[in-house]
Structures are given as C-alpha cells and as structure tokens.
Amino acid sequence: MIWPILKRDVVLLLGGGRRGGALLPILFFLAVAMLYPFAVGPDAKLLARTGGGVVWVAALLAAILPLDRLVEPDLEAGFFDQWALRGLAEEWLCAVRIFAHWLCFAVPLMLATPIAAVLLGLSGEQLLTLELGLLAGTPGLAALGVAVAAVTAGLRGGAALAGLLILPLAVPLLIFGAGSLSTGGEGGLALTAAASLVLVALCPFAAGAALRAARE
Amino acid sequence: MHGFANPARFLRLARWMTPLLLVTGLVLVAGSLAWGLFYAPADRLMGETVRILYIHVPSAWLGMGGWTTIAIASLVELVWRHPLATIAARAAAVPGAVFTAICLATGSIWGRPTWGTWWVWDGRLTSMLVLLFLYFAYLALANAAQKDGIGAGSRVTAIFGLVGAINVPIINRSVVWWNSLHQPASITMGKSAIDPAFLWPLLICALGFSLLFGGVVLARMRAILADFQAEARLRRRAQRELATGRAMSSVEGAAT
Numbered sequence: 001m002i003w004p005i006l007k008r009d010v011v012l013l014l015g016g017g018r019r020g021g022a023l024l025p026i027l028f029f030l031a032v033a034m035l036y037p038f039a040v041g042p043d044a045k046l047l048a049r050t051g052g053g054v055v056w057v058a059a060l061l062a063a064i065l066p067l068d069r070l071v072e073p074d075l076e077a078g079f080f081d082q083w084a085l086r087g088l089a090e091e092w093l094c095a096v097r098i099f100a101h102w103l104c105f106a107v108p109l110m111l112a113t114p115i116a117a118v119l120l121g122l123s124g125e126q127l128l129t130l131e132l133g134l135l136a137g138t139p140g141l142a143a144l145g146v147a148v149a150a151v152t153a154g155l156r157g158g159a160a161l162a163g164l165l166i167l168p169l170a171v172p173l174l175i176f177g178a179g180s181l182s183t184g185g186e187g188g189l190a191l192t193a194a195a196s197l198v199l200v201a202l203c204p205f206a207a208g209a210a211l212r213a214a215r216e
Numbered sequence: 217m218h219g220f221a222n223p224a225r226f227l228r229l230a231r232w233m234t235p236l237l238l239v240t241g242l243v244l245v246a247g248s249l250a251w252g253l254f255y256a257p258a259d260r261l262m263g264e265t266v267r268i269l270y271i272h273v274p275s276a277w278l279g280m281g282g283w284t285t286i287a288i289a290s291l292v293e294l295v296w297r298h299p300l301a302t303i304a305a306r307a308a309a310v311p312g313a314v315f316t317a318i319c320l321a322t323g324s325i326w327g328r329p330t331w332g333t334w335w336v337w338d339g340r341l342t343s344m345l346v347l348l349f350l351y352f353a354y355l356a357l358a359n360a361a362q363k364d365g366i367g368a369g370s371r372v373t374a375i376f377g378l379v380g381a382i383n384v385p386i387i388n389r390s391v392v393w394w395n396s397l398h399q400p401a402s403i404t405m406g407k408s409a410i411d412p413a414f415l416w417p418l419l420i421c422a423l424g425f426s427l428l429f430g431g432v433v434l435a436r437m438r439a440i441l442a443d444f445q446a447e448a449r450l451r452r453r454a455q456r457e458l459a460t461g462r463a464m465s466s467v468e469g470a471a472t
Contacts, residue, residue, distance in 0.1 A: 147379065151372050155360045164356055165376065168349040172386070175342075198382075206375050209294070213371035 002096055009100035022104045025062040026112050032058035033116035044121050051120030052130050052181035060170055063141050068159040070149035080211050090208035098146045106138035129181055136189055137177040140196030143203035144169055150207035154214050223441055230434045237431030244424030252417040268326045274422040275319040278429050282312020283384050290377035302370040305377055306358050307436035311429050313351035320344055343386050350380045
C-alpha cells in the first residue's frame with residue numbers, strides 16, 4: 001500500500017504544472033549562491049572561507065519555497081481523508097510524504113551543490129564535507145518541512161507563516177551542519193545526523209496530529 | 217483540574233486573583249529592586265554593573281518559563297482537550313516574549329562593560345534569540361489560526377507549542393555544552409554560588425516578577441474570554457434581530 005502512495009507523491013512533487021515542480025527551489029538555491037559574491041565582492045579567500053555556510057543558508061531558504069504545495073493541495077482534495085477511511089493513519093502518509101519530499105527536494109539540491117561550490121570557489125575537500133553534511137541534515141529538513149506545511153495548511157497567509165515557523169526550528173541543523181565545515185567534518189557531522197534523526201522521528205507524529213486537527 | 221473547565225468558575229477565581237497577583241508582584245519587584253539598586257553591595261569585579269542582575273536573571277527565567285507554560289498548556293489541550301488550556305497558552309505567549317526581549321536587551325547592556333561587546337554568537341545568547349523568534353512565530357500562527365475559527369486552529373497551535381519546546385532544554389543546557397563567554401548557572405537546586413547579599417534581593421525580585429507574570433496571564437485570559445463572550449452575545453443578538461425582522465416583515469406583508 002505504501003509503494004503506490006510514494007510513487008504518486010514523487011510524481012506530483014516532481015512534476016510541474018499547478019504545483020510548480022521541483023526545479024524551482026533548486027534554481028532559487030543557485031540564485032542565492034550566485035548573489036553572495038555580488039554582495040561581498042569576488043575575494044576568493046573570503047568566499048572559500050564563508051562559502052560553505054552560504055550554501056547552508058541558501059538550502060534553508062530554498063526549503064521554504066515548496067512548503068505551500070507540500071500538503072495543502074492534498075488536504076483540500078481530500079487525499080488524507082480517503083486514506084484515513086481505508087484505515088491508513090496520517091502518520092504513515094506523512095512519513096511517506098517526508099521521504100518523497102526528501103527525494104524531490106534534497107537529492108536535486110545535493111546534485112546542484114557542486115555548481116554552487118564552483119561559484120563560491122570551495123575546495124574539493126570542503127565540497128565533500130558539505131555534501132556529507134547535507135546528506136546528514138536534509139532528512140531532518142524535509143521532515144520539518146512536512147510538519148510545518150501540515151501545521152500551516154489551510155490557514156490564510158500560510159506560505160509566509162511557514163517560512164517564519166521553519167527557520168527558528170531549523171537553527172540546530174544549520175549550526176551543526178555549517179559548524180562541521182570548520183572542523184573538516186569531525187564531530188559536527190554526527191551532531192547534524194543526530195539532530196536530523198530526532199526531527200525525522202518526531203515530525204511524522206506532529207504532522208499527523210496537525211492533519212487530524214485540521215479535519216475537525 | 218476539570219473543575220475549572222467551567223469559565224464562570226474560573227472567572228470568579230480570576231477576578232480577585234488578578235489584582236492580588238499584580239499588586240503583590242509590583243510591591244515585591246519595587247521593594248527588591250530598591251534593595252538591589254541602593255542597598256546591596258557592588259561586586260568586587262564587576263562593580264556597579266552587577267545591579268542589572270536583578271532584572272536580567274528573573275527575566276531569563278521567565279522567558280524560558282513562558283515557553284514551558286505554553287508547552288504544558290499545549291499538552292493539556294491536546295491530551296485532555298481542556299478548554300482553558302488553549303487560552304492559557306495564548307495568554308502566556310506575549311508576556312513570555314516580552315521577558316525574553318528584556319533578558320536579551322539587559323544582557324546586551326550588561327555585556328558591553330563586562331565583556332566589552334554588545335553581542336557574541338555564543339550558545340546561550342543564540343538560543344535565547346531563537347526562543348524570541350519562536351515566540352514571534354507562535355504569536356503569528358496563533359493569530360492566523362484564530363481568524364479561521366477556534367477549534368482546529370488551537371490544536372494546530374498547540375502542536376507547534378510542543379515542537380518548539382525542544383528549544384527550552386537546549387537553552388538550559390547550552391552553557392554547559394558550549395563552554396564560552398556566558399558563565400554557567402550560579403544557582404542550582406539546593407546550592408548557590410552567589411553571596412547571600414546578592415541572593416536575597418534576587419530571589420525576591422524573581423518571585424515578584426513571577427507573580428507579575430501570573431497576573432498578566434490571568435488578565436489576558438480574562439480579556440480573551442470576554443472577547444469570546446462579546447462575540448457570542450453579538451451573534452445571538454444578530455440572530456434575534458434577524459428573526460424579529462423577519463416576523464415584522466411578514467406581519468407587514470399580511471397587513472397590506
């Protein structure tokens with residue numbers, strides 16, 4: 001029962017059309033990475049030192065973009081109600097949605113990161129730490145995204161609100177993820193993965209409870 | 217606990233508790249601040265600047281206590297669906313945010329002469345700033361949810377209140393985990409590294425601020441309940457007028 005839901009979620013989140021598609025956040029991510037050298041000047045040493053953190057900030061900002069189409073269209077269409085009638089709990093649907101969101105947002109993001117690294121003049125070693133950090137941190141970011149999208153679904157001004165809600169909650173991921181760059185990955189990566197795992201474990205329940213609350 | 221689910225009973229209690237808490241809190245705060253500012257000795261190392269302690273430390277405690285209140289009330293709301301818990305959580309958010317802001321402001325003013333800088337990106341300062349932004353997010357969410365009806369919105373807000381509560385223990389432990397510029401806690405359960413000359417005014421001041429906090433929460437809860445009542449009354453009157461208006465027009469219709 002899980003497999004067809006995952007396939008459907010991935011197709012809907014990847015596809016363009018009314019829902020916007022998965023390409024948009026990635027282009028936005030690259031645009032932010034491109035903006036930074038314009039703002040601080042093309043000093044290669046400064047860019048190489050601060051570039052990793054900029055990639056993390058750009059990833060967080062890009063994570064805001066897909067939030068309003070992550071849960072709300074399906075909530076309106078009654079997708080969750082239909083599955084609840086068939087006895088599948090919202091928590092399962094949210095866990096599947098988190099995995100689908102990770103596939104459609106985080107994987108393209110990690111594929112686009114080398115381009116951002118070239119723009120910011122990062123070394124190969126830094127790029128490797130950055131990719132490992134993103135691999136450890138993005139599951140938590142995806143989980144947080146689905147939970148925040150479920151909490152704000154159906155509220156007026158939900159899109160702007162979702163951005164305000166997700167940023168303070170994502171701060172631990174950012175601190176550990178960007179912090180791992182300065183130590184070459186030692187310690188920081190494990191902490192990023194730990195924070196990420198906590199979020200992955202908690203968020204399906206928070207999102208499921210929010211979806212049930214929205215039904216009342 | 218469900219004895220107070222009846223708002224009338226709660227309101228009877230809150231009517232005399234609110235002024236009592238506010239007045240006692242004000243007296244205690246004024247008294248202990250006067251004690252701390254004029255009679256307590258200056259610190260050997262920090263000199264007169266130590267006196268900001270009497271505002272900084274209680275407001276830090278209450279900034280965290282505010283979110284703890286939100287988290288407990290949210291849990292009660294989600295598990296037992298207690299009707300007053302939602303209102304209590306919403307009422308605690310604004311004073312909590314104000315105390316967090318006071319804590320950040322006084323800490324920054326205190327940091328300038330003692331650390332030589334207004335702000336450092338240290339674990340405790342950063343997590344307190346994150347807490348302030350969590351308060352802003354909570355208030356924005358509560359406002360948006362309230363506009364779209366009360367039932368569903370309050371539960372959604374309670375879920376965010378619980379998720380955000382992860383931050384409170386992080387703040388509490390941050391000074392231990394990231395050993396940096398901010399000193400570790402001087403007062404823990406049972407023992408204190410602070411001289412009694414500073415400790416007594418500090419504790420009385422903290423008690424006074426806590427009473428003020430409780431009084432403000434009660435006052436805000438009463439205001440929110442009064443809002444609900446006024447709205448319900450308006451709705452009833454509108455329905456009544458609609459009904460009598462219809463009756464009038466049908467009478468007129470019959471007369472002609």
